[in-house]
Amino acid sequence: MPEGHSVHRITRQFTRNFLGRTVALSSPQGRFAAGAAQLDGHVMTAARAVGKQMFLEFDNGLWLRVHLGMYGAWDFAGEIIMDATIAASNGRMGQTNQRGTDLGSPGEGDAVLDSAGENSMHSIGAPRRTRVRMAEQEKEIDQLETFPPEPVGQVRVRLLTDTVSADLRGPTACEVLDPAQVDAVLARLGPDPQLDDSPEAEARFVDAVRKKPTRIGLLLMDQSVVSGIGNVYRAELLFRAKINPHAPGKSLSAEALRALWRDWAHLLAVGVNTGQMMTMDDLGADDYRLAMKNRADRHWVYKREGLPCRVCGTHITLEDMGARKLYWCPRCQA
DNA sequence: TAATTATGACGAC
DNA sequence: TCGTCCTAATTAC
Numbered sequence: 001m002p003e004g005h006s007v008h009r010i011t012r013q014f015t016r017n018f019l020g021r022t023v024a025l026s027s028p029q030g031r032f033a034a035g036a037a038q039l040d041g042h043v044m045t046a047a048r049a050v051g052k053q054m055f056l057e058f059d060n061g062l063w064l065r066v067h068l069g070m071y072g073a074w075d076f077a078g079e080i081i082m083d084a085t086i087a088a089s090n091g092r093m094g095q096t097n098q099r100g101t102d103l104g105s106p107g108e109g110d111a112v113l114d115s116a117g118e119n120s121m122h123s124i125g126a127p128r129r130t131r132v133r134m135a136e137q138e139k140e141i142d143q144l145e146t147f148p149p150e151p152v153g154q155v156r157v158r159l160l161t162d163t164v165s166a167d168l169r170g171p172t173a174c175e176v177l178d179p180a181q182v183d184a185v186l187a188r189l190g191p192d193p194q195l196d197d198s199p200e201a202e203a204r205f206v207d208a209v210r211k212k213p214t215r216i217g218l219l220l221m222d223q224s225v226v227s228g229i230g231n232v233y234r235a236e237l238l239f240r241a242k243i244n245p246h247a248p249g250k251s252l253s254a255e256a257l258r259a260l261w262r263d264w265a266h267l268l269a270v271g272v273n274t275g276q277m278m279t280m281d282d283l284g285a286d287d288y289r290l291a292m293k294n295r296a297d298r299h300w301v302y303k304r305e306g307l308p309c310r311v312c313g314t315h316i317t318l319e320d321m322g323a324r325k326l327y328w329c330p331r332c333q334a
Numbered sequence: 335t336a337a338t339t340a341t342g343a344c345g346a347c
Numbered sequence: 348t349c350g351t352c353c354t355a356a357t358t359a360c
Contacts (some may be wrong), residue, residue: 002341003341006341052342052343067342067343068341068342068353069342069343069352069353069354070340070341070342070343070353070354071339071340071341071342071353071354071355071356072342072353072354073354073355135341136340136341153354153355154353154354154355156353169353169354169355170353170354170355171353171354172342172343172344172352172353173342173343173353221342223342223343230341230342231340231341231342232341233341277341302341323342323343323348323349324341324342
């Protein structure tokens with residue numbers, strides 16, 4: 001169930017734990033047996049995220065493309081090396097996650113989860129074996145008795161080294177592509193501010209929106225217009241911008257759209273660095289801590305239908321748009 | 335035990 | 348606009 005931020009975090013995990021290593025691929029579920037066989041035994045040479053899609057390259061020139069869809073997830077197990085920014089926002093360490101302390105400071109070093117499920121920037125003692133599920137959020141599932149673990153449920157593909165495994169379940173896409181096919185997929189994707197926040201990328205987004213009569217609430221979910229935005233970020237971005245979801249793309253000013261793009265870049269960075277879809281980051285420290293703990297306190301409008309708007313008190317509206325639930329404030333976003 | 339739900343996307347009309 | 352695909356956790360009965 002991930003939007004763009006989680007795919008970037010998962011890709012970091014592959015970079016940390018699989019890059020440069022020989023990987024055994026299998027399909028415990030059986031449905032991806034042929035694809036797994038094409039990559040089995042090869043060294044992973046790259047791990048990239050673009051919007052909601054992830055691409056893993058192997059030393060025979062082929063790529064694994066994965067899209068988690070609405071409820072896909074990766075389970076990492078074994079002696080997992082956590083990206084520092086992932087470890088710092090995980091589990092009990094969430095307490096330390098105060099505003100500003102860990103935003104925008106990726107890659108400070110490795111950390112290994114210890115047996116208590118906590119971590120330290122400098123791992124204490126021998127690394128233990130754990131299992132972490134990465135979807136929209138990350139959470140530790142359990143400690144491992146043996147490695148590799150028995151596959152649980154419908155595991156489409158398992159990637160395995162001598163110390164770490166990664167199980168994929170529920171993806172909407174999982175396929176082997178050659179470089180030309182990867183290029184074809186990438187060509188259809190709009191800009192991802194996590195990869196490119198240049199003025200050119202911003203202009204690509206602004207121009208794409210201003211060309212179309214389509215409602216902005218639909219355009220933000222269109223991955224060829226902008227990459228990585230899903231149903232939560234759509235609702236929250238439009239509220240933050242005070243834009244009516246029904247406004248046609250072409251009716252919006254370039255200035256308003258540039259601000260929208262920059263806010264997406266900002267929220268995405270927050271999501272990538274904290275692992276939470278925090279869309280109310282303008283809070284005081286205490287409220288921020290509360291919001292990081294409780295999802296219900298983390299958003300302006302998402303899943304708040306019928307509740308009073310946090311700004312004006314008007315009841316938040318729920319309607320269908322693009323076959324998805326759209327939440328918005330009819331007064332603030334008039 | 336069954337129904338419901340989900341933070342996606344595609345193809346057929 | 349609708350149906351379909353993918354899976355598991357949560358909620359209702």
